[in-house]
Amino acid sequence: MKPSSGLSSVASALLAALVTFGASTAAQTPKDPSGENNTARDQQSYPAPTNLKVLPKQITGKQLHDIMEKWTLSLGVECGACHTNDPGHVGPDGKPSLKFADDSKPMKEVARSMYIMTEGINTNYISKLEGSGMPTTCGTCHRGRISPEPYDPTAQQTKCPPVAPPPDDNSPAPQPANP
Numbered sequence: 001m002k003p004s005s006g007l008s009s010v011a012s013a014l015l016a017a018l019v020t021f022g023a024s025t026a027a028q029t030p031k032d033p034s035g036e037n038n039t040a041r042d043q044q045s046y047p048a049p050t051n052l053k054v055l056p057k058q059i060t061g062k063q064l065h066d067i068m069e070k071w072t073l074s075l076g077v078e079c080g081a082c083h084t085n086d087p088g089h090v091g092p093d094g095k096p097s098l099k100f101a102d103d104s105k106p107m108k109e110v111a112r113s114m115y116i117m118t119e120g121i122n123t124n125y126i127s128k129l130e131g132s133g134m135p136t137t138c139g140t141c142h143r144g145r146i147s148p149e150p151y152d153p154t155a156q157q158t159k160c161p162p163v164a165p166p167p168d169d170n171s172p173a174p175q176p177a178n179p
């Protein structure tokens with residue numbers, strides 16, 4: 001049986017939807033395997049930021065996006081943890097769009113002070129260590145969680161080896177627990 005004209009118009013609508021979807025996905029996450037000549041596309045996909053107060057003002061939209069992705073992963077959150085919804089707009093993924101330049105979420109302000117703190121740790125302390133090659137990042141403390149895990153060193157299994165007795169003590173030397 002030949003497909004009816006109704007069916008084929010459904011098929012072409014589907015095809016059109018697929019093409020549009022593919023195009024919008026590509027626009028969101030531009031990936032050029034050669035890694036070159038991305039600039040024009042990046043400027044389209046990631047508009048230059050307009051409301052930076054702590055990050056270097058000259059960074060491109062793409063550089064900013066990369067930083068945001070890192071923060072998001074380091075804290076184990078989504079963009080919406082710090083950025084407020086734009087109720088009027090829905091993104092291509094069906095989720096509400098976010099008003100990135102808006103400062104109404106308190107978490108965004110916390111993130112700004114965390115950034116200044118992290119930069120301060122690196123500039124004033126870490127970079128002054130001889131041979132230091134490991135700057136502090138959000139992930140150094142956060143490890144994928146919005147609230148860093150408390151760390152209790154006394155809860156660790158490994159105990160310090162027993163202290164050797166003074167020379168005039170005749171009792172046998174204590175044996176290490178794990179020779």
Ligand code: HEC
Pocket residue numbers: 048049050051052053054055056064065068069071072075077078079080081082083100101102107108109111112
């Ligand atoms: C932990 C909080 C936090 C998370 C999570 C976060 N952002 Fe941000 N974002 C900020 C802060 C803070 C600024 C402003 C930086 C400044 O003032 O220099 C900002 C700025 C921006 C801007 C620039 C807006 C403008 O025009 O000034 C964009 C775009 C942006 N973020 C996108 C994202 C995206 C996309 C994600 C998710 C992948 C994300 N952000 C996740 C805190 C966050």
Ligand code: HEC
Pocket residue numbers: 071075107110111114115118136137138139140141142146147148
């Ligand atoms: C030196 C360790 C350290 C570094 C580095 C660090 N943070 Fe934090 N951050 C903390 C601690 C500790 C808290 C408080 C957690 C709590 O009270 O539960 C916190 C809290 C936060 C909060 C608030 C969480 C909440 O639930 O209210 C945000 C947002 C945040 N940090 C973002 C960042 C970002 C973004 C960076 C990197 C630019 C960063 N932090 C770097 C230690 C750090």
